[in-house]
Amino acid sequence: MTYDSDNIFAKILRGEIPCEKLYEDEETFVFMDIMPRADGHCLVIPKTPCRNMLDASVEQLAACLNTVQKISHACMDAFDAQGITLQQFNEPAGGQEVYHLHFHILPRHEGLKLRPPGQMADFAVLKQQADKIRKALAR
Ligand code: AMP
Numbered sequence: 001m002t003y004d005s006d007n008i009f010a011k012i013l014r015g016e017i018p019c020e021k022l023y024e025d026e027e028t029f030v031f032m033d034i035m036p037r038a039d040g041h042c043l044v045i046p047k048t049p050c051r052n053m054l055d056a057s058v059e060q061l062a063a064c065l066n067t068v069q070k071i072s073h074a075c076m077d078a079f080d081a082q083g084i085t086l087q088q089f090n091e092p093a094g095g096q097e098v099y100h101l102h103f104h105i106l107p108r109h110e111g112l113k114l115r116p117p118g119q120m121a122d123f124a125v126l127k128q129q130a131d132k133i134r135k136a137l138a139r
Contacts, residue, residue, distance in 0.1 A: 009100035027063035040107040078132035081107035
């Protein structure tokens, strides 16, 4: 299993395709998922290449989880969420579709199911939700 530097998240990191960016630090980058399964569904990725959890370094995983926790707190705040579901898929059999390590952050509310996968966001709504998370991060 090798890393393909033409994957869509590598292109986002290089600024070759647009995204609704929420946050970045030296090691990680965070943006909205364009097919959100919950309001505020966003993705945390390392800035350095790795395919998934299986080939990631301990440093890449630690940096991502540090950011996951930070963004999860902001999402709890921004959406008055009651919980967070964290998803991370590895290889096709594990449900992975984009081959650059990423963690899904899904704000959750009691009794509200995740939406089915594959439904494209309304980009105006996605931006409003991103604004809420950015505001919560700034608090
Ligand atoms: P998976 O590899 O199964 O974790 O799925 C990849 C995720 O990336 C899915 O939730 C997609 O909706 C999301 N996705 C794919 N392309 C983009 C993109 N250009 N910007 C933001 N999210 C994306």
